[in-house]
Amino acid sequence: MLRSIRILGWSTAIFSVIIILSDISNLLTNPMDQLNMAFQMFPQAKSSMDSMTDLFQYSRIWSVYTILYFLFVFAGSIQFIRFQASGRKMLEIACWIGLVNACIDSLLSYFLWKQMQSALSSVTGTMGIGLESLNPFGMATIILGFFLWILPTIGMIVYLRKPAIKALMK
Numbered sequence: 001m002l003r004s005i006r007i008l009g010w011s012t013a014i015f016s017v018i019i020i021l022s023d024i025s026n027l028l029t030n031p032m033d034q035l036n037m038a039f040q041m042f043p044q045a046k047s048s049m050d051s052m053t054d055l056f057q058y059s060r061i062w063s064v065y066t067i068l069y070f071l072f073v074f075a076g077s078i079q080f081i082r083f084q085a086s087g088r089k090m091l092e093i094a095c096w097i098g099l100v101n102a103c104i105d106s107l108l109s110y111f112l113w114k115q116m117q118s119a120l121s122s123v124t125g126t127m128g129i130g131l132e133s134l135n136p137f138g139m140a141t142i143i144l145g146f147f148l149w150i151l152p153t154i155g156m157i158v159y160l161r162k163p164a165i166k167a168l169m170k
Contacts, residue, residue: 076094084169088160098153105145106146117138
């Protein structure tokens with residue numbers, strides 16, 4: 001049991017640091033530069049991409065939220081490694097928030113995917129290229145990502161609620 005606490009705690013801490021660094025990197029880059037280049041190459045796509053540019057701006061807010069969320073997870077994992085009851089409780093709270101995050105992220109991904117599909121069809125339609133086969137792939141990726149997020153989270157909630165784990169925490 002002690003070994004599983006250390007493995008779970010350290011893997012959660014390391015994963016949190018990776019996500020925090022990744023989102024800091026996202027904040028330091030400007031996705032609008034890439035979109036503006038695409039608009040210059042395909043001006044007909046600009047009208048269908050207006051709402052997508054709003055989603056890119058919201059993604060920056062999501063990155064800030066993600067950094068704060070994973071700082072909380074990191075703090076909880078460090079306390080969990082130290083066998084503190086607060087660490088177990090923080091990780092459980094983070095798991096419940098993570099389930100809500102999975103729903104919100106999947107919904108935003110779906111909206112972004114729908115916008116990309118309409119932009120892609122307006123660009124490829126004028127060039128005579130049909131890329132309809134990408135349509136189901138994007139949806140499958142969103143669904144797979146959703147389950148890859150919620151299944152481990154539910155497993156962690158079950159683990160954190162075990163009486164043996166609660167007994168080990170001071």
